[in-house]
Amino acid sequence: AQTVTQSQPEMSVQEAETVTLSCTYDTSESDYYLFWYKQPPSRQMILVIRQEAYKQQNATENRFSVNFQKAAKSFSLKISDSQLGDAAMYFCAYRRTQGAQKLVFGQGTRLTINP
């Protein structure tokens, strides 16, 4: 079975600085998707960024980028120029490419932004 591990329950960063959230996963599949979701205090699940395993290029979305290391099964999220609105719980998630669409989530990392 696939598993996703986020080893940092909490992180904090100064506003305007850069922070990196870690995620590792385990799978025997060669093709899959990886995601970072943001959950602000409103509890809404917001998709931040997606990476397709067959693509070597790291995904970026504005201030958010990932470092995808397929061999190491590592998928970290870098947030540049942190803003107060980035404060949230962040979840790393995995999904197989084919078949059922189950998302396997990590435990979450709570990110605090210090003004």
Place this chain on the structure above:
Amino acid sequence: EAQVTQNPRYLITVTGKKLTVTCSQNMNHEYMSWYRQDPGLGLRQIYYSMNVEVTDKGDVPEGYKVSRKEKRNFPLILESPSPNQTSLYFCASSLFPSVSYNEQFFGPGTRLTVL
């Protein structure tokens, strides 16, 4: 507006009193799923459905039932709730099957407390 709706958003109940949490989507999605979110555990899948009248267990199905009589609706039923079912519940939907990526859309969440 394309969305997944859940009702109620908050519910406090007592042990053993049957309850239903409704989920509805207006995007004509085949795939629907229920997750529960608990501190330190992330989100875990309870049940899923790949189309009308097709449902299957996820990772934590004990104590829950679902039905899929219509494509748009996927209610979660707790026949005899217990305190260990106190959690935050999310419904999600997406297109299925798919040959390419389809985003999974989440509802706003239902906070359930069982006393």
